[in-house]
Amino acid sequence: MPDLRASFLAHLAQTSPFPIALDIVGAEGCHLHTRDGRRYLDLVAGLAVNNAGHRHPKVVAAIKEQADKYLHVIPYGEFIQEPQVRFAERLTSLLPAGLDSVYFVNSGTEANEAAIKLAKRITGRTGLVACHKSYHGSTHGSLSITGNEEKKYRNRPLLPGVRFMRFNEEEDLALVNEGTAAVIIEPIQGDAGVRVPDRSWMLALRKRCDETGAMLIFDEVQTGFGRTGKLFAFEHFGVVPDILVLGKALGGGMPMGAFVSSKERMHLFTHDPVLGHITTFGGHPIPCVAGLAALNVLEEEHLAVNADRMGALFKELLVHPAIKEVRGMGLMLAVDLGDALKVQRVVMGCLERGVLGFWFLSCPTAFRIAPPLCITEELVREACEVILQELEPHN
Structure with a gap:
């Protein structure tokens, strides 16, 4: 059998010169298992994907049950498929009025692309405003509204008419x-x-x-499904978007995205032209049943509440002279060391000791903590002990 690492590097297109390259053979709950027999405490959750934990029994059971019925049968929107209908029903029952129509796609970036199309169709306008240091995906439109020039400059020209404001700066709202x-x-x-x-x-x-008639789109691809201590992050602020974008944890570990708006607005895609937005695999039955099962687990096991509690515990325990700040909400946290080299050393040191952390695209001085929301107090303490030990000068 060819060396798997060599084949990985030779035949899979890479995204960086130095991938972590853990050889994963299994996962459950908050842990990953590698071919060499090691177990890792996962503080990344597939980048805020596995909110219910890796391979939750109810999610796996739902996938197996659906796989015995049917897989893909037709491009999106033509047939009645119960997994799509039940998941859309459940999602909209948890959302405010005006967010009652769901369009399922395959990823968060695809959902952002479609949300832009819908906003242009609703308003008849072309201008877009996004934020500096934002991230919305790597496809052409999503990259255009991403506020990280390092990731964009090789791909210009991108979409015209995009302007960037500073996040949380009220005077910049004049750009809208x-x-x-x-x-x-x-x-x-x-x-x-x-x-x-x-x-x-x-x-x-x-x-x-509201004053200008611009649509407000919230990209909750990373923040959704209990990650911040509430089902959706917008609930913290008492502000409801016109269009809500979902992904990552939406599919319960399966690839999935969605955008949600009002039935009236979504209806614009049905005419002039017909099939104004289409997808072959969007709303695939397997991600739909996995996502619904994961959403049910989230509620039954009170994982948003646990995210809030465990996030507070991380903040309480991660106190060290090298830590400038631990910021965030729930289990969406950044540990800022104020030094990119320190971050690299700590992340790799923790990995050697069996704790998986990860970096940020636009904040090299911090590393992320975003574990499955089922993480326990015991595991939080274990993770913090390793992190604090790696922060000591002799390490």
Whole structure:
């Protein structure tokens, strides 16, 4: 049998010169298992994907049951497929009025692309406003509204008419005007190093969009499904978007995205032209049943409440002269060391000791903590002990 690592490097397109390259053979709950017999405490959760934990029995059972019935049968929207209907019903039952129609796609970036299309269709405008240091995906449109020039400059020209404001800066809301189709933000910025806005700024943003007729899009791909201590992050601020974008944890560990708006607005995709937005695999039955099962687990096991409690415990325990700040909400946390080299050393040192952390795209001085929401107090203490030991000068 060929060496698996060599084949991985030779035949899979890489995203960096030095991938971590753990050889995973199993996962459950908050742990990953590698071929060499090691077990890792996962503080990444597939990047805020496995909120219910790796391979939760109820999620696995739902996948197996659906696999015995049917897989893909037709492009999205033509047939009645119970997994799609039941999941959409459940999602909208948990959302405010005006977010009652769900369009399932395959990923968060695809959902952001579609949300932009919908906003342009609703308003008849083309201008977009996003935030500096934001991250919305790597496809062309999503990259255009991502506020990280390092990730963009090789791909220009991108979409025209995109302007960037500073996150949580009220004076920059003047960039939103009568030519703006949509403002798209993360209600808590993720790859900027977990930046939480003031409630007053969120309310002012909502007001500015209402005054100008711009659609307000919340990208909750990272923040959704209990990650921040509430089901959706916008609940912390008392502000409801016109379009809600979902992904990552939405599919319960399966690839899935969605955008949600009102039935009236979504109806625009049905005419002039017909099939105004289409997808072959969006709403695939396997991610739908997995996502619904994971959502039920989230509620039955009170995982959003646990995220709030365990996030507070991380903040309580992670006190050290080398730590400048631990910021975030729930189990969406950034540990800022103020030094990119220290971050690299600590993340790799923790990995050697069986604790998996990860970096941010737009905040090199911090590392992320975003474990499965089922993490226990015992595991939080174990993780913090390792992190604190790696922060000691002799390490």
